[in-house]
Amino acid sequence: xxxxxxxxxxxxxxxxxxxxxxxTGISGLQPHEIMFLLDEAEQWVDANRSRAKSDKRLExxxxxxxxxxxxxxxxxxxxxxxxxxxxxxxxxxAAQSSVKKGETLIDTAVTLNAMRADVIVIRHASSGAVRxxxxxxxxxxxxxxxxxxxxxxxxxxxxxxIRRRRGxxxxxxxxICGDILHSRVARSxxxxxxxxxxxxxxxxxxxxxxxxxxxxxxxxxxxxDAALEGADVVMMLxxxxxxxxxxxxxxxxxxxxxxxxxPERLARAxxxxxxxxxxxxxxxxxxxxxxxxHPERSAITEQVEMGVAVRMxxxxxxxxxxxxxxxxx
Amino acid sequence: xxxxxxxxxxxxxxxxxxxxxxxTGISGLQPHEIMFLLDEAEQWVDANRSRAKSDKRLExxxxxxxxxxxxxxxxxxxxxxxxxxxxxxxxxxAAQSSVKKGETLIDTAVTLNAMRADVIVIRHASSGAVRxxxxxxxxxxxxxxxxxxxxxxxxxxxxxxIRRRRGxxxxxxxxICGDILHSRVARSxxxxxxxxxxxxxxxxxxxxxxxxxxxxxxxxxxxxDAALEGADVVMMLxxxxxxxxxxxxxxxxxxxxxxxxxPERLARAxxxxxxxxxxxxxxxxxxxxxxxxHPERSAITEQVEMGVAVRMxxxxxxxxxxxxxxxxx
Amino acid sequence: xxxxxxxxxxxxxxxxxxxxxxxTGISGLQPHEIMFLLDEAEQWVDANRSRAKSDKRLExxxxxxxxxxxxxxxxxxxxxxxxxxxxxxxxxxAAQSSVKKGETLIDTAVTLNAMRADVIVIRHASSGAVRxxxxxxxxxxxxxxxxxxxxxxxxxxxxxxIRRRRGxxxxxxxxICGDILHSRVARSxxxxxxxxxxxxxxxxxxxxxxxxxxxxxxxxxxxxDAALEGADVVMMLxxxxxxxxxxxxxxxxxxxxxxxxxPERLARAxxxxxxxxxxxxxxxxxxxxxxxxHPERSAITEQVEMGVAVRMxxxxxxxxxxxxxxxxx
Numbered sequence: 001x002x003x004x005x006x007x008x009x010x011x012x013x014x015x016x017x018x019x020x021x022x023x024t025g026i027s028g029l030q031p032h033e034i035m036f037l038l039d040e041a042e043q044w045v046d047a048n049r050s051r052a053k054s055d056k057r058l059e060x061x062x063x064x065x066x067x068x069x070x071x072x073x074x075x076x077x078x079x080x081x082x083x084x085x086x087x088x089x090x091x092x093x094a095a096q097s098s099v100k101k102g103e104t105l106i107d108t109a110v111t112l113n114a115m116r117a118d119v120i121v122i123r124h125a126s127s128g129a130v131r132x133x134x135x136x137x138x139x140x141x142x143x144x145x146x147x148x149x150x151x152x153x154x155x156x157x158x159x160x161x162i163r164r165r166r167g168x169x170x171x172x173x174x175x176i177c178g179d180i181l182h183s184r185v186a187r188s189x190x191x192x193x194x195x196x197x198x199x200x201x202x203x204x205x206x207x208x209x210x211x212x213x214x215x216x217x218x219x220x221x222x223x224x225d226a227a228l229e230g231a232d233v234v235m236m237l238x239x240x241x242x243x244x245x246x247x248x249x250x251x252x253x254x255x256x257x258x259x260x261x262x263p264e265r266l267a268r269a270x271x272x273x274x275x276x277x278x279x280x281x282x283x284x285x286x287x288x289x290x291x292x293x294h295p296e297r298s299a300i301t302e303q304v305e306m307g308v309a310v311r312m313x314x315x316x317x318x319x320x321x322x323x324x325x326x327x328x329x
Numbered sequence: 330x331x332x333x334x335x336x337x338x339x340x341x342x343x344x345x346x347x348x349x350x351x352x353t354g355i356s357g358l359q360p361h362e363i364m365f366l367l368d369e370a371e372q373w374v375d376a377n378r379s380r381a382k383s384d385k386r387l388e389x390x391x392x393x394x395x396x397x398x399x400x401x402x403x404x405x406x407x408x409x410x411x412x413x414x415x416x417x418x419x420x421x422x423a424a425q426s427s428v429k430k431g432e433t434l435i436d437t438a439v440t441l442n443a444m445r446a447d448v449i450v451i452r453h454a455s456s457g458a459v460r461x462x463x464x465x466x467x468x469x470x471x472x473x474x475x476x477x478x479x480x481x482x483x484x485x486x487x488x489x490x491i492r493r494r495r496g497x498x499x500x501x502x503x504x505i506c507g508d509i510l511h512s513r514v515a516r517s518x519x520x521x522x523x524x525x526x527x528x529x530x531x532x533x534x535x536x537x538x539x540x541x542x543x544x545x546x547x548x549x550x551x552x553x554d555a556a557l558e559g560a561d562v563v564m565m566l567x568x569x570x571x572x573x574x575x576x577x578x579x580x581x582x583x584x585x586x587x588x589x590x591x592p593e594r595l596a597r598a599x600x601x602x603x604x605x606x607x608x609x610x611x612x613x614x615x616x617x618x619x620x621x622x623h624p625e626r627s628a629i630t631e632q633v634e635m636g637v638a639v640r641m642x643x644x645x646x647x648x649x650x651x652x653x654x655x656x657x658x
Numbered sequence: 659x660x661x662x663x664x665x666x667x668x669x670x671x672x673x674x675x676x677x678x679x680x681x682t683g684i685s686g687l688q689p690h691e692i693m694f695l696l697d698e699a700e701q702w703v704d705a706n707r708s709r710a711k712s713d714k715r716l717e718x719x720x721x722x723x724x725x726x727x728x729x730x731x732x733x734x735x736x737x738x739x740x741x742x743x744x745x746x747x748x749x750x751x752a753a754q755s756s757v758k759k760g761e762t763l764i765d766t767a768v769t770l771n772a773m774r775a776d777v778i779v780i781r782h783a784s785s786g787a788v789r790x791x792x793x794x795x796x797x798x799x800x801x802x803x804x805x806x807x808x809x810x811x812x813x814x815x816x817x818x819x820i821r822r823r824r825g826x827x828x829x830x831x832x833x834i835c836g837d838i839l840h841s842r843v844a845r846s847x848x849x850x851x852x853x854x855x856x857x858x859x860x861x862x863x864x865x866x867x868x869x870x871x872x873x874x875x876x877x878x879x880x881x882x883d884a885a886l887e888g889a890d891v892v893m894m895l896x897x898x899x900x901x902x903x904x905x906x907x908x909x910x911x912x913x914x915x916x917x918x919x920x921p922e923r924l925a926r927a928x929x930x931x932x933x934x935x936x937x938x939x940x941x942x943x944x945x946x947x948x949x950x951x952h953p954e955r956s957a958i959t960e961q962v963e964m965g966v967a968v969r970m971x972x973x974x975x976x977x978x979x980x981x982x983x984x985x986x987x
Contacts, residue, residue, distance in 0.1 A: 054389030060712030
């Protein structure tokens with residue numbers, strides 16, 4: 001589908017093309033580094049669609065998924081990604097963990113490191129927890145979502161989906177609508193999409209809009225209808241139940257009326273605009289089923305598929321140095 | 330032990346011998362199709378008893394066990410089965426899942442499908458949930474128990490146990506005793522055993538007996554003693570705690586008195602009658618320990634062993650088409 | 659680091675050097691058998707530090723981790739150990755298990771055995787539960803902690819850590835401080851360290867000190883300061899929250915004052931004395947952070963690393979008979 005300009009260069013340059021030890025966020029990544037990860041992911045999209053899904057390049061490596069916050073989909077996606085690459089994948093669930101016994105986060109990090117993990121995937125409710133752990137271990141750390149901070153693989157899979165469906169990311173008008181203030185998905189997406197030269201608009205009630213959005217190179221809207229004019233992509237965020245309880249949103253019904261993606265509202269975007277959602281969806285709240293399930297417009301299922309491919313790419317790329325891959329050691 | 334007439338035919342006919350994409354229930358299976366699965370399972374019984382348990386035919390395939398209802402034994406059995414065949418096995422626990430976040434069952438199915446699962450094993454508290462998912466995915470779906478509906482691999486392992494211990498299923502008088510009304514184990518067993526020409530008697534208090542049992546080709550009894558006359562196999566069902574709470578059963582003591590399998594009661598069956606139970610057992614309620622642990626009569630442990638073999642057979646057979654096995658593609 | 663005298667003998671003698679079917683405890687092991695396991699573990703320390711962590715000697719074998727009591731670290735350690743040896747590792751969590759449905763422990767054992775497990779790792783809140791299961795199954799059973807009884811792999815990893823850091827175990831003055839009465843870690847360590855001719859001192863408030871410690875060949879102290887004189891190793895035990903609730907300990911503050919390992923207190927031990935803790939630590943209660951994190955004195959991280967190596971050694975050695983390894987069959 002997409003022909004990459006970056007691939008050949010990557011093969012020549014080796015680690016120079018992606019010099020980072022960890023993937024803690026999109027922040028700090030150069031546009032060509034983001035593109036490199038998307039290019040790498042392309043091969044896994046093809047591999048996963050064929051019967052030859054098994055690759056053994058991570059054989060003998062231990063991948064620990066340390067999920068301090070529950071997330072079935074993201075855990076499943078990382079677990080499948082690691083196993084398809086041949087890694088020994090081990091899940092650590094917080095609910096059963098020493099964390100409950102009062103162990104500090106750093107002690108947990110040191111423990112996983114002492115077990116000679118080769119890559120650690122972390123999800124944590126606190127912003128910055130991933131960075132804290134990354135500083136304490138000898139292996140690459142992958143952020144699978146930390147607090148309100150970042151969720152970089154989500155942004156990468158979203159960018160890959162847009163690139164495949166729209167040909168490129170640059171120049172696309174992407175509207176992100178929902179709880180921008182608390183959303184790590186929004187934050188990572190803003191960073192990735194603006195880096196790739198998309199035109200990003202964010203939409204939220206004023207209580208859920210962060211200040212100074214212009215410094216992130218995006219245009220804030222409180223009026224969803226106005227924001228949708230000429231949109232190439234409409235990316236809906238999930239309404240978190242805790243927000244509704246917290247008084248940020250008067251009611252799901254009112255939220256739907258002002259910020260729900262209905263067929264009428266979608267008609268304001270470009271005729272072939274793409275509909276995206278990180279899932280799981282609250283159907284009838286932030287998105288109507290007729291939009292979510294639209295055979296041509298909705299890319300929601302493809303986002304899930306791209307998720308596995310992107311995570312395979314990240315696991316592969318980040319472990320190249322320790323695996324002694326030529327040009328990366 | 331059992332010499333199959335079906336095996337050679339199967340090898341010649343390929344997919345014609347088992348044309349089903351999914352295993353959602355025993356209902357819809359032809360007798361020769363059931364026999365085919367039992368024949369296939371035989372080889373895995375032998376393999377599992379040897380040191381060479383590892384087979385790599387499912388290498389590169391992703392098996393997702395989506396258990397929306399807890400079941401340690403069944404999950405363990407499917408997980409071991411898949412791993413022994415070389416699959417990448419991933420468990421999705423409902424307790425941590427998006428289901429809790431209000432995701433619809435169909436969204437979950439579409440998500441698992443987008444991750445390119447090659448076979449999905451589902452357990453769910455609602456009858457028909459498995460069928461719903463099967464209709465939405467591109468890969469084979471295996472029912473590991475759905476509501477009061479079916480539990481086909483349990484029926485297959487029970488039939489295999491009977492065939493191995495009694496030489497054949499046809500003509501055996503099988504007495505199934507317990508909560509027939511709510512039991513998917515009973516339902517799947519009735520379908521499988523009658524298809525294989527066994528004579529099936531069902532025993533339950535009238536409150537726990539479904540209507541019109543003659544239309545299922547079984548004979549209903551409320552008197553356990555009467556039903557046991559001449560029995561070749563006595564299959565006890567587990568008393569579910571929720572039934573006792575719900576007023577269906579006056580007390581476990583009274584239930585034991587009328588429907589518990591005691592040595593005295595077993596004496597009414599044939600002298601070499603087989604004792605079966607799907608487990609886990611309520612010792613002293615539906616079955617006495619002296620019967621459950623009888624060295625010659627009890628086949629309860631063998632049922633567990635047949636479970637792994639039957640599940641390996643089902644996973645193998647259902648993935649033959651996608652694996653491009655000759656005669657199945 | 660450590661050059662073994664036992665290795666060559668082991669290779670000649672085969673199973674004679676470790677004639678045990680199970681590892682239920684340190685009790686019953688001869689000193690040379692303990693040394694043999696430590697020697698075996700050494701190779702895995704080296705392997706785990708290299709990139710070639712993968713070994714396939716347990717390929718085709720099913721390892722079931724049956725954890726009836728939560729323990730993230732120990733489970734993780736056994737899971738990683740088994741996967742690095744190529745076993746099919748399956749976790750059975752008690753919280754989701756038939757145990758909740760009232761299944762007896764023996765029924766669970768018989769079930770796991772019928773699924774043709776090749777090695778079972780068990781953690782259970784009841785002393786003796788592991789022995790009970792070991793008697794009912796055909797495969798080796800490894801105790802991962804049972805009640806107040808034993809935790810043999812913890813003692814082995816502690817002995818290995820001491821041997822590597824101090825050159826040998828014999829003659830070392832080891833001070834074990836904390837809740838000696840309820841600690842399986844203390845119990846297994848006392849058995850292993852005295853077997854290997856260390857001089858063991860145990861320190862506890864009188865309410866948490868078992869009677870007749872002289873019969874275990876250790877010297878009891880209630881005064882931590884006095885016990886520390888000339889210590890080569892200071893091994894702190896974790897204060898369990900349930901002890902504090904139970905009235906055994908007046909308050910964590912008072913406990914820290916009398917039995918916490920502070921820098922001042924550590925100064926009473928030898929200048930190069932080693933600090934150990936099985937983890938997870940209650941920093942500020944039984945141990946101060948400045949001691950726990952001491953770059954030269956603390957061996958706490960190394961203990962975790964030795965844990966994986968020791969468990970790999972135990973899994974390997976115990977399955978040699980069933981794998982038909984020369985000299986072991």
